[in-house]
Amino acid sequence: MFKLTASIGACTLIGVVLLTTASAATSLKTGLKVFVIPKNLGNAYFTTSDSVKSGGALKAVLELKGIGKETSGTQATAASQIPAIQAAITKGANVLLVSATDATALCPTLKQAMAKKIAVVTYDSDAPACRNVFINQADSKAIGTSEVDLLATQIKKTGEIAVVSAAASATNQNAWIGFMKEQLKKYPKMKLVSVVYGNDDPTVSTQVTQGLLQQFPNLKGIISPTTVGIAAAAAVLDTPKYRGKIKLTGLGTPNQLRKYVLDGTIDGFELWNPADLGYLAAYAAVNVASGSLTGKTGQSFTAGKLGKYKVGAKSTVLLGPPFVFNKKNIAKFHF
Numbered sequence: 001m002f003k004l005t006a007s008i009g010a011c012t013l014i015g016v017v018l019l020t021t022a023s024a025a026t027s028l029k030t031g032l033k034v035f036v037i038p039k040n041l042g043n044a045y046f047t048t049s050d051s052v053k054s055g056g057a058l059k060a061v062l063e064l065k066g067i068g069k070e071t072s073g074t075q076a077t078a079a080s081q082i083p084a085i086q087a088a089i090t091k092g093a094n095v096l097l098v099s100a101t102d103a104t105a106l107c108p109t110l111k112q113a114m115a116k117k118i119a120v121v122t123y124d125s126d127a128p129a130c131r132n133v134f135i136n137q138a139d140s141k142a143i144g145t146s147e148v149d150l151l152a153t154q155i156k157k158t159g160e161i162a163v164v165s166a167a168a169s170a171t172n173q174n175a176w177i178g179f180m181k182e183q184l185k186k187y188p189k190m191k192l193v194s195v196v197y198g199n200d201d202p203t204v205s206t207q208v209t210q211g212l213l214q215q216f217p218n219l220k221g222i223i224s225p226t227t228v229g230i231a232a233a234a235a236v237l238d239t240p241k242y243r244g245k246i247k248l249t250g251l252g253t254p255n256q257l258r259k260y261v262l263d264g265t266i267d268g269f270e271l272w273n274p275a276d277l278g279y280l281a282a283y284a285a286v287n288v289a290s291g292s293l294t295g296k297t298g299q300s301f302t303a304g305k306l307g308k309y310k311v312g313a314k315s316t317v318l319l320g321p322p323f324v325f326n327k328k329n330i331a332k333f334h335f
Helices: 044-050 056-065 078-090 103-115 140-154 171-186 203-217 225-238 255-263 275-290
Strands: 011-013 033-039 067-071 095-098 121-125 133-136 159-165 188-197 219-224 246-251 268-272 300-302 308-310 316-318 323-326
Touching: 011 133, 011 268, 033 056, 033 078, 033 275, 044 056, 044 219, 044 225, 056 067, 056 275, 056 316, 067 078, 067 308, 078 095, 078 103, 078 255, 095 103, 095 275, 103 121, 133 275, 140 219, 140 246, 140 268, 159 171, 159 225, 171 188, 188 308, 203 219, 203 225, 219 225, 225 246, 246 255, 246 268, 255 268, 255 323
Parallel strands: 033 067, 033 095, 095 121, 121 133, 133 316, 159 188, 159 219, 219 246
Antiparallel strands: 011 067, 268 323, 300 308
């Protein structure tokens, strides 16, 4: 997956409704200005989660008769993302839908938004201290444990393994890796020798993967719980020297990894449907902005085609369990 060149604040304008009104049929407000702010622009994962074409967040905004914009920086860093958040506030946002690059760094700005009665909903990566609701793509424990279990099956529960993560500050990555370490206690013959960070940059992710191969010649497997990282790692391993000998799994999309699954570089990997994640997040955000959802445990709401969802602990809504893609099923998916 490659990043496209885009300037900070570049955005896609969606929607035709100009005035904020209340819909009698659903009690949800229409005409809301919804700013969708992923970690960075040009990232295929977020293009899928956010776009109208894929059925993501901006599609939901259209269904709800709102005005939607996708905007962010070109790098997956707080320094790149914060100006986009600040600009959205200045432009009169009613809703901020944010995938947090760095919760600590973003919180002062997000708290300013909340003080102005702007609904703040996080998706993909949380900022727990400064949002109304978090839309979690899958249970963090389920992601961490299932990826270890999947790799354990592939390497017969024995050998040195490493993790190619995104940014060291990424909330979701750190949570998943924490559960991976716990799950590894069930596999005494598997050893985690290193966690490296590619910063969701294809070049850096390639470099750190190559570094692992040089530093650990007996490496048997790699987990990369990031769509950028796993694609970069797959490209490195897609040679006769490594293909099938060092197993790779993690989180990726079918379109970016199809080649590697079919040629045997990857036996299986996991993900959820990013478009459904963005779609669900937008529905939750509009419910928050309309006053019908506060984030209280046990509250429920309907998210269009996805049906009914319930708020869990810590104002979190769970999309669903991770799904394993492999040679048997990957032809069925196109995102």
